[in-house]
Amino acid sequence: MSEPFEPKIVAFVCTYCTYAGADLAGTSRLKYAPNVRTIRLPCTGRISPMFILKALQKGADGVLVSGCHPGDCHFTHGNYHARRRWMVFRSLLDFIGIPPERVKYSWISAAEGVKFAELINSVTEDIRKLGPFDQYKELIEETEAEATH
Amino acid sequence: MITQEQYRTRVKELLSSGTVKMVIGYKPGSTPDRRRPLFIRTAEEANRLVLDSACITNLSGYLVTEGLLSDEKKVAIFLRPEGIRSINILAAESQLNADQIIILGFDSTGSVVKTLDGTHAGDFSELLGSIKQNSPVKPSEVLFEQVEQMTPAERFAFWQEEFSRCIKCYACRQACPMCYCRRCIVDSNQPQWVNTSSHTLGNFEWNIVRAFHLAGRCVECGNCGRACPVNIPLRLINRRMAQEVIEAFDHFPGLNQTQEPVLASFKKDDSETFIL
Known part of the structure; x- marks a missing residue:
């Protein structure tokens, strides 16, 4: 390959904290890697593990999930529920053979524009080092090839 | 007798x-x-x-x-x-x-x-x-240990091999006492979360979703594994989930009728070592 690998990362963020943090990063004119596609949701509690699977199935190399710090949730405890869910989901992905390093979790508040920019950069760098998720992509290609018959 | x-x-x-x-x-x-x-x-x-x-x-x-x-x-x-x-x-x-x-x-x-x-x-x-x-936290089955010790890529290949046989008959779901939803996520098509045809990619999704929905609820009765016509070792995944909920949340499903479902409750000091 002549061009360096550019990972596709999908970020599921909550609108009250992380999305506002991303906004702050933007209005503060902070530069960060353009590899991330942000999807805004009402709360991390709304993020079903299906979303993460679907992102991988549609060809994402990595997924980032981010919301309010514990205690800061707009709905008081959506992020606590989400935290338990991720804990279990993470070990499930690991056991199935989907490297847990490809799915990252973080808390970013509306005031942490700098943290958001730094996190996006570091996540992009980590996923770039891991390379494309070839095993999964082979499955996707196989499926699409079948569909054209 | x-x-x-x-x-x-x-x-x-x-x-x-x-x-x-x-x-x-x-x-x-x-x-x-x-x-x-x-x-x-x-x-x-x-x-x-x-x-x-x-x-x-x-x-x-x-x-x-x-x-x-x-x-x-x-x-x-x-x-x-x-x-x-x-x-x-x-x-x-x-x-x-x-x-x-x-x-x-x-x-x-x-x-x-x-x-x-x-x-x-x-x-x-x-x-x-x-x-x-008396039940051991860590399962003692040989195959389980083997899967645990594989690299992620090997584990993916192992499950790819297993799931490639899945014909999406949903017998595991029908046999499970915990799968009582009137409308299962795989039956809903707007949006279509799980692909209906039985290619390996969709089979991965189905089996991951099934295991996740049973996390902290499965009692390991083995109905799903016995119902599976292609003998996918579903018990391994269920056991891994049971191990996770007991290690992380000290939750042993089905102790009494007032036990809160583990994924519908939380503690403020739950572990979050993996969160950046």
Whole structure:
């Protein structure tokens, strides 16, 4: 390959904290890697593990999930529920053979524009080092090839 | 055999006195080592009941059949300890009223069947507590250890091989007492979360979703694995999830009817070492 690998990362963020943090990063004119596609949701509690699977199935190399710090949730405890869910989901992905390093979790508040920019950069760098998720992509290609018959 | 006679007598009493409207038990199956579920409503039929060590299916799933318990009459059911745990979970999730269920508890070691004392799910809490104490956190199966020790890429290849055989018949779902949703996520098509055709990619999604929905609820009765026509070792995934919930949240599903479902509750100091 002549061009360096550019990972596709999908970020599921909550609108009250992380999305506002991303906004702050933007209005503060902070530069960060353009590899991330942000999807805004009402709360991390709304993020079903299906979303993460679907992102991988549609060809994402990595997924980032981010919301309010514990205690800061707009709905008081959506992020606590989400935290338990991720804990279990993470070990499930690991056991199935989907490297847990490809799915990252973080808390970013509306005031942490700098943290958001730094996190996006570091996540992009980590996923770039891991390379494309070839095993999964082979499955996707196989499926699409079948569909054209 | 003594136990079987004892239970037949008890079933006759329950039905002839009108205490229960139905008894769910076992009858002989298509081969000598297989048993089928039996549903009886009259005392005369009690002699058709079979009870031996081959009665391994967890029958509790039949209790959530639509309309069965809505007349508030009682139903008696043959259950092993896993089955009693399922009843507790179903009651905790408001799927049934445990007072309506008369439990004919039994267990077996080798070919010897022994009775379990108690009639309602609440009577078995001591037994279930001791099961929690005595079950190892880390599963001891060889295949499980092998899968654990693989690299992620090898594990992916292992499951790819296993899931490639899946034909998406959803027998694992039908057999599971915990899969009672009127509309399963795989049946909904707006949006279509899980691809309906049985290619490996969609099979991955289905099996991941199934395991996740059972995390912290599975009692490892083994119904899913026995129902699978292509012998996917579903028990390995279920066991990994059980290990995770007990290690992370000290949650052993089905201890009692007031136990909060693990993924519908939280503690403020839950572990979050993985969160950046």
